[in-house]
Amino acid sequence: MMDLFAAPPHPVDGIRVGIGGWTYAPWRDNFYPKGLVQRRELEFASRHLTAIEINGTYYGTQKPATYAKWAAETPDGFVFSAKAPMRIMQSRALAKTGPQIDDFLGGIASLGDRLGPIVWQFDAGLKIDRDAFAEFLQLLPGQVDGRSLRHVLDVRDPAFVDAGFIELARRHGMATVFTDSPDYPSFADVTADFVYARLMRSRSDVATGYPEVELSQWHARAHVWARGCEPVDLPRLTPGGAASKPREVFVFFISSAKERNPAAAMALLKQLGSG
Numbered sequence: 001m002m003d004l005f006a007a008p009p010h011p012v013d014g015i016r017v018g019i020g021g022w023t024y025a026p027w028r029d030n031f032y033p034k035g036l037v038q039r040r041e042l043e044f045a046s047r048h049l050t051a052i053e054i055n056g057t058y059y060g061t062q063k064p065a066t067y068a069k070w071a072a073e074t075p076d077g078f079v080f081s082a083k084a085p086m087r088i089m090q091s092r093a094l095a096k097t098g099p100q101i102d103d104f105l106g107g108i109a110s111l112g113d114r115l116g117p118i119v120w121q122f123d124a125g126l127k128i129d130r131d132a133f134a135e136f137l138q139l140l141p142g143q144v145d146g147r148s149l150r151h152v153l154d155v156r157d158p159a160f161v162d163a164g165f166i167e168l169a170r171r172h173g174m175a176t177v178f179t180d181s182p183d184y185p186s187f188a189d190v191t192a193d194f195v196y197a198r199l200m201r202s203r204s205d206v207a208t209g210y211p212e213v214e215l216s217q218w219h220a221r222a223h224v225w226a227r228g229c230e231p232v233d234l235p236r237l238t239p240g241g242a243a244s245k246p247r248e249v250f251v252f253f254i255s256s257a258k259e260r261n262p263a264a265a266m267a268l269l270k271q272l273g274s275g
Contacts, residue, residue, distance in 0.1 A: 008047040008075045012272045013226045014248040018051035019261045026259040046074035049265050053252050058083040067110035079116035082108055089121055095135035109145045117150040124156040137172050152196045161185040166238050188234035194248040195225040202264050204257040209264030219271045225249045
């Protein structure tokens, strides 16, 4: 059995690795120790990963006290990213969602120093007006309660994702999601001082989700990003930029063969030397 209170992994060269959420029944057979009560699953997961993307916030915001409780259950140095609420992301008047944005961010600020990037996910099928989108980005604040915010744009409409979108994200210093998936736009243009990658090709028939050779490739790419460079073997929409300062990198194993994602994350952490 894994030790619940084992020394937690730590980011190596600013690279964090995690999964989406922490409540998933199949993980009680292959990730969480047998007999672990559900209320301690976050406590366990946060001591075997270095980040978790909160999915539940997409479907409904939580009370500040809940966010504070989650933060208290995790070790120092652990970070949550979080998806913005669907009620904002599917609004027909994006440019008028300022009060809802402020309400969401004001509550989630209760995560304190556990608060990482905020993911603004525009699902496939949504028709996005470019002018309204540009106005929406102006509404996203650079800080909340004196704490700096990092924003991630996850636009899943292939028709919207082009060089103009990349330029707009760069102008605002917001990251775009690199999605390793055949189902969504996949591009690795770096638009901020951090990188946000969602790996969505885990396989049920592989114990670690991804074969070791593929995990080694992501290990190498994560280090390239962290050094301030850009992997030459990933697709882009614009020409590659010059090397920059070292960056923080977030790598999440999400969806696909979800039951394998914790094992994939821990295998990559092991390759990084932090797990």
